[in-house]
Structure formats: structure tokens, C-alpha cells
Amino acid sequence: MIRIGIYGYGNLGRGIENAIGQNPDMTLTAVFTRRDPASLTLHTPNVPVCRADAVLEYIGKIDVMILCGGSATDLPTQTPMLARHFCVVDSFDTHANIPAHFARVDEAAKESGHTALISAGWDPGMFSLNRLYAAAVLPEGRDYTFWGKGVSQGHSDAIRRIDGVLDAKQYTVPVERALEAVRSGAEPELTTREKHTRECFVVAEEGADLARIEREIKEMPNYFADYDTTVNFISMEELRRDHSGIPHGGFVIRTGKTGADREHSHVIEYRLQLDSNPEFTASVILSFARAVARFHSEGRVGCKTVFDVPPAYLSAKSYEELISSML
Amino acid sequence: MIRIGIYGYGNLGRGIENAIGQNPDMTLTAVFTRRDPASLTLHTPNVPVCRADAVLEYIGKIDVMILCGGSATDLPTQTPMLARHFCVVDSFDTHANIPAHFARVDEAAKESGHTALISAGWDPGMFSLNRLYAAAVLPEGRDYTFWGKGVSQGHSDAIRRIDGVLDAKQYTVPVERALEAVRSGAEPELTTREKHTRECFVVAEEGADLARIEREIKEMPNYFADYDTTVNFISMEELRRDHSGIPHGGFVIRTGKTGADREHSHVIEYRLQLDSNPEFTASVILSFARAVARFHSEGRVGCKTVFDVPPAYLSAKSYEELISSML
Numbered sequence: 001m002i003r004i005g006i007y008g009y010g011n012l013g014r015g016i017e018n019a020i021g022q023n024p025d026m027t028l029t030a031v032f033t034r035r036d037p038a039s040l041t042l043h044t045p046n047v048p049v050c051r052a053d054a055v056l057e058y059i060g061k062i063d064v065m066i067l068c069g070g071s072a073t074d075l076p077t078q079t080p081m082l083a084r085h086f087c088v089v090d091s092f093d094t095h096a097n098i099p100a101h102f103a104r105v106d107e108a109a110k111e112s113g114h115t116a117l118i119s120a121g122w123d124p125g126m127f128s129l130n131r132l133y134a135a136a137v138l139p140e141g142r143d144y145t146f147w148g149k150g151v152s153q154g155h156s157d158a159i160r161r162i163d164g165v166l167d168a169k170q171y172t173v174p175v176e177r178a179l180e181a182v183r184s185g186a187e188p189e190l191t192t193r194e195k196h197t198r199e200c201f202v203v204a205e206e207g208a209d210l211a212r213i214e215r216e217i218k219e220m221p222n223y224f225a226d227y228d229t230t231v232n233f234i235s236m237e238e239l240r241r242d243h244s245g246i247p248h249g250g251f252v253i254r255t256g257k258t259g260a261d262r263e264h265s266h267v268i269e270y271r272l273q274l275d276s277n278p279e280f281t282a283s284v285i286l287s288f289a290r291a292v293a294r295f296h297s298e299g300r301v302g303c304k305t306v307f308d309v310p311p312a313y314l315s316a317k318s319y320e321e322l323i324s325s326m327l
Numbered sequence: 328m329i330r331i332g333i334y335g336y337g338n339l340g341r342g343i344e345n346a347i348g349q350n351p352d353m354t355l356t357a358v359f360t361r362r363d364p365a366s367l368t369l370h371t372p373n374v375p376v377c378r379a380d381a382v383l384e385y386i387g388k389i390d391v392m393i394l395c396g397g398s399a400t401d402l403p404t405q406t407p408m409l410a411r412h413f414c415v416v417d418s419f420d421t422h423a424n425i426p427a428h429f430a431r432v433d434e435a436a437k438e439s440g441h442t443a444l445i446s447a448g449w450d451p452g453m454f455s456l457n458r459l460y461a462a463a464v465l466p467e468g469r470d471y472t473f474w475g476k477g478v479s480q481g482h483s484d485a486i487r488r489i490d491g492v493l494d495a496k497q498y499t500v501p502v503e504r505a506l507e508a509v510r511s512g513a514e515p516e517l518t519t520r521e522k523h524t525r526e527c528f529v530v531a532e533e534g535a536d537l538a539r540i541e542r543e544i545k546e547m548p549n550y551f552a553d554y555d556t557t558v559n560f561i562s563m564e565e566l567r568r569d570h571s572g573i574p575h576g577g578f579v580i581r582t583g584k585t586g587a588d589r590e591h592s593h594v595i596e597y598r599l600q601l602d603s604n605p606e607f608t609a610s611v612i613l614s615f616a617r618a619v620a621r622f623h624s625e626g627r628v629g630c631k632t633v634f635d636v637p638p639a640y641l642s643a644k645s646y647e648e649l650i651s652s653m654l
Binding site for chain 1: 350422425426455458459460462463465466467587590597600611632633634638639643651654
């Protein structure tokens with residue numbers, strides 16, 4: 001049994017807890033939180049909830065610690081810190097900062113003889129894998145990543161900060177016409193505006209100036225100004241009833257050419273449609289936690305990514321079973 | 328530079344030759360054929376074409392030998408034989424016989440200190456990888472593989488053996504309604520007939536009994552009897568003009584559930600649309616040939632499959648470049 005610790009008990013942490021129940025070779029040993037442990041109720045019976053600062057008491061009792069904090073401020077310090085004492089997996093998703101994060105975690109893990117794996121999830125994660133496989137197979141071609149339809153937490157938060165807004169949910173939506181252009185193999189140049197639209201569902205305060213709120217959303221730099229944005233004002237009841245989920249997904253597509261005269265065109269497409277972004281991310285993380293446990297048992301320490309993991313290491317099945325049933 | 332040998336120069340061998348030109352870290356050293364070498368003209372200048380039985384003269388001059396023969400009679404003997412003298416990659420695709428083939432190749436490669444990789448291509452190959460990743464990530468769910476639209480060589484050959492048939496091409500076509508049912512997450516039970524249809528384009532001898540030919544096709548056990556089959560009689564000119572390509576592709580879809588009450592549904596879909604089945608297969612094989620060369624340089628010998636290969640090993644890019652540009 002792989003003994004799992006959960007460090008941070010938000011949406012992702014709860015997703016990890018649920019997903020452990022779907023992996024018979026794993027068991028949940030403890031949950032660590034910065035909140036008052038007494039304020040949390042787990043789904044799993046008889047699992048201790050501990051204060052985050054008591055985590056070192058679990059050295060030797062946990063095989064893989066899953067970090068469930070955010071990439072902005074939590075993981076840059078937490079992952080290296082915990083990699084000094086545990087094997088760890090995180091879902092660090094600030095693409096531009098991955099090399100620096102990798103270096104910090106690698107140093108901590110190597111010095112202490114642990115195995116760490118960063119940036120597990122779907123993007124980075126499964127999407128990254130598909131970008132790599134497709135580019136290796138079709139060296140002359142072009143990659144496209146589309147996100148959605150799905151909820152962007154960052155964009156929803158940005159709307160909520162506008163004066164007069166009580167709550168909001170923002171969906172990123174891939175443009176079907178752009179997807180079709182990519183699948184045609186024409187290798188189109190697509191602007192930000194051509195790839196995605198943004199749909200906002202906003203609950204405003206009574207008497208708020210809706211025209212101003214809509215304008216402030218649509219003109220917000222970085223978040224909305226470069227997109228075709230739709231703003232729908234709805235009631236709090238409607239928001240709760242129709243927009244309480246956290247769906248997401250998207251497409252990784254590579255088109256490329258082969259042949260003596262590059263006369264043949266190929267399309268490789270990977271698509272995710274996820275009812276729950278954090279639960280799917282958690283499911284990906286756990287499969288890589290299995291690989292981390294195996295790497296560590298083989299003495300392979302330091303920081304790893306999804307690019308280092310032989311696919312067979314992700315599965316609870318034996319190698320013989322895999323080649324006879326899945327190859 | 329990775330020095331590549333091509334053993335067998337049919338559609339797949341020519342695909343390998345073309346794909347080497349798209350991989351700057353590879354070079355074609357020699358082509359081996361059972362035909363008269365003088366009868367072959369390569370696209371690549373200054374590459375020797377050798378008799379297959381002279382292959383041992385190239386020991387030490389080739390880093391990875393690509394076997395381009397068929398799975399029925401060629402590869403079961405050729406891959407173990409050549410694995411005693413070279414690192415090898417094949418595209419053995421008789422799924423049921425993979426474990427036995429693996430065992431024979433593994434023994435030959437281990438005894439002689441070589442690295443072999445079998446069953447590279449798209450199915451087995453990229454489809455297998457996607458089945459494994461998706462099953463590891465969503466342990467509670469269901470897999471579906473659909474093929475097409477594409478040419479089935481075996482079914483085309485079966486039609487050609489019918490009395491009165493001059494030539495024929497058969498397309499395997501996935502049923503859109505079945506795909507939609509799978510994507511819905513309903514985990515439908517699908518019969519053979521519900522998943523694929525078969526479209527046949529047949530050139531008959533002048534005066535042949537078309538009704539009899541059509542009946543013989545549609546009632547042919549294993550090949551057509553379990554499918555809804557359409558038979559179109561066309562002229563030789565039409566066949567050459569409209570059906571000379573070897574397109575193929577298909578879908579690997581897994582749907583699964585997560586959440587405390589399994590209340591969230593997810594769809595993972597991988598799709599290939601290939602203008603040329605052998606050229607895409609060749610492109611996949613070459614990326615795994617790169618991994619085989621790396622495994623061998625690390626002293627990792629014996630038989631491997633796509634399940635053993637860390638994705639980073641498939642790419643000519645450095646690890647640093649991969650994590651900064653693709654993760």
C-alpha cells in the first residue's frame with residue numbers, strides 16, 4: 001500500500017481524498033491543514049486531520065505527500081520545503097516559472113534523497129504529454145492548445161473584484177471555427193480573439209450600474225480586453241443553480257506533414273471534457289504518485305516531471321497484464 | 328547521429344526513409360531487401376541497398392535496425408533473429424500474440440546485450456499509450472477504440488480473392504451515433520455492428536455476376552458478416568483516381584467517474600486522422616528508435632514496449648528545452 005498524505009484541504013485536497021478510494025493500492029494516512037483541524041470533516045473515516053506545522057511528525061509514515069496549495073504563493077515554498085522530508089507531488093501550473101520551481105525542488109529532493117514530481121495535472125500534465133508525444137512523432141508540424149469549455153477561477157475572481165458585483169462565474173470557450181481550421185491541417189495563425197471567447201455570468205448588487213460593470217469587464221486588460229466577451233446578468237439563485245460546477249477541459253492538436261514531398265497531412269487530437277477540474281487533476285496526480293513511489297523504491301531521487309515517467313509506472317496493473325490487455 | 332537500418336522496403340520502409348529526413352539527429356545507413364537490390368531505387372542518394380542475407384556485415388555500423396516486414400510471417404522470426412545482432416524496433420501488430428513475441432525478442436536481446444522495442448506504431452503504439460494513461464487516470468471507467476475512417480488492407484485483400492473481382496478497396500468507418508453515445512459517458516454496450524460499418528469499392532470483371540459478388544462479400548464470416556456493409560462497383564479508373572491512398576485513423580475514448588458519490592463524469596478522447604497509415608506508423612517508429620538508442624547507451628537491454636519509454640526519450644530536444652517549452 002502506498003501511504004498518501006494530503007497537504008492542503010481545498011477542492012484539490014478533497015479530490016485527492018475521493019480518488020484514493022478509487023485506487024486500491026493507496027491509503028490516506030493524514031490530512032494537513034493551515035486551518036483549525038477541528039473545523040474539517042473528512043469523507044474518510046478514522047483519518048487524522050493535523051495542523052500543517054505538525055507535518056514533520058509524519059516523517060517515515062507517509063510514502064507520498066500530495067501538495068494541494070496554489071501555484072502563486074503556496075507551492076514555490078511548500079514543495080521544496082516538504083521535498084526535504086517526504087516524496088512529494090504537486091500540480092504547480094505557472095508555466096513560465098516551471099524551470100525555476102524545478103531547480104528548487106530538485107535541489108531539496110536530491111540533498112535529502114527524496115523523489116519529487118512537479119506540475120502533474122492536465123495542463124500542465126496530460127496536455128504536456130500530448131504536446132511532447134505529438135511533436136516527437138510529427139517533427140514538421142504545428143501545435144495548438146485550446147481550453148474549455150470551462151470555468152476560469154482567475155477570471156471569475158477578477159470580475160468579483162469589480163465594484164457592484166456580488167458573485168460571478170466566467171467560462172472560457174474555444175471557438176469551433178478555429179478548431180475546424182486547425183483540424184484542416186492548414187496551420188492557421190490564430191489571434192487570441194480567434195481562439196477563445198469568454199462568457200461571464202454576473203450577479204450585481206441591486207441598483208448597480210450594469211452598463212458600467214459590463215464595460216469594466218470587457219475592457220479589463222489581460223483578462224478580457226483581447227477577447228470577445230459576453231456578459232450575462234443573472235440572479236444569485238440562477239448562479240447557484242446553473243453555475244455551481246467547476247467543469248473544464250480542452251484540446252491539444254498537432255497537425256503535421258510526412259512523405260517525400262510532404263504530401264500527406266496528419267492530425268493528432270487529444271481532448272478532455274471534465275465535469276470537475278479539481279477531481280480530474282487529483283486523479284492525474286495520484287497516478288503519478290504511484291510512479292513517484294516506484295522511482296523512490298528504485299533509488300531514483302530528485303525532481304521529475306511527467307516527461308520522465310515510463311507509462312507503465314502509472315498503472316497498478318502488472319507489466320504482463322498491461323502488454324496482454326492494453327498494448 | 329543515430330545510424331538507422333531499414334530491413335524490408337515496402338510502404339513502411341519507404342515511410343521510414345522519408346521520416347529520417349525529418350529527424351536531423353538520424354541518418355540512413357543501409358536498406359536491406361529480399362528482392363534484387365538492383366531493382367530498388369531509394370529517394371536518398373548514396374545509401375546502399377543490400378541483400379537481406381548480407382545484414383550481418385553491418386554489425387557495428389547500425390545503431391537501430393527498423394524491421395518493416397509483416398506481423399503474420401516476417402516479424403515473428405526476423406525480430407528475434409536481428410535482435411541478436413542489432414538494436415531493433417518493429418511494429419508487430421497481432422495483439423493476441425504480443426506476449427509470446429515479447430518473450431522471444433526479450434530472450435534474444437538480453438543474451439546478446441541489445442535493446443529491442445516491439446509493437447511501435449499507432450495501434451499498437453499511440454493508441455496503446457492512450458489506453459494506458461486514461462485507465463491509470465480514471466480507474467473506474469470504460470475504454471472504447473474505434474478505427475477509421477481508413478483502409479483495411481486485410482479486408483481489401485479478402486474481397487480481391489473473390490471470383491470475378493479485379494481489384495478492391497475497403498474502408499472501415501466508425502459509426503457517429505456510437506461515438507456520441509460513448510462521449511455521453513453512458514458507457515454503452517456496443518456490438519460489432521453498432522461500432523463500425525464497412526464500405527467496399529470493387530472493380531469487377533466484365534460480365535461478372537455483381538449480385539453474387541456483393542452477396543459473397545456481405546456474407547463473408549469474420550470479415551463482413553457481422554457488419555453493415557456497403558458494396559459499390561466502380562471502374563478501374565475510378566478506383567485509381569479516388570481510392571489510391573492509404574488513409575486511416577481512429578479514436579481511443581475512455582469515460583470515467585470521480586467524486587465521493589461518483590457524481591462527476593469525464594471524457595478522455597484521443598483521435599488520429601492520417602493521410603498515410605504507413606508514413607505515420609514510420610514516424611512513430613522513428614521516435615521510439617531514438618529512445619532505443621538512448622536505452623542502449625544507458626545499458627538497458629532486453630525487449631521494451633512503448634509502455635517502458637519515458638516520454639522525454641522520444642524527443643530530440645534537451646530536457647531543459649522540453650520543460651520550458653512543452654510542460
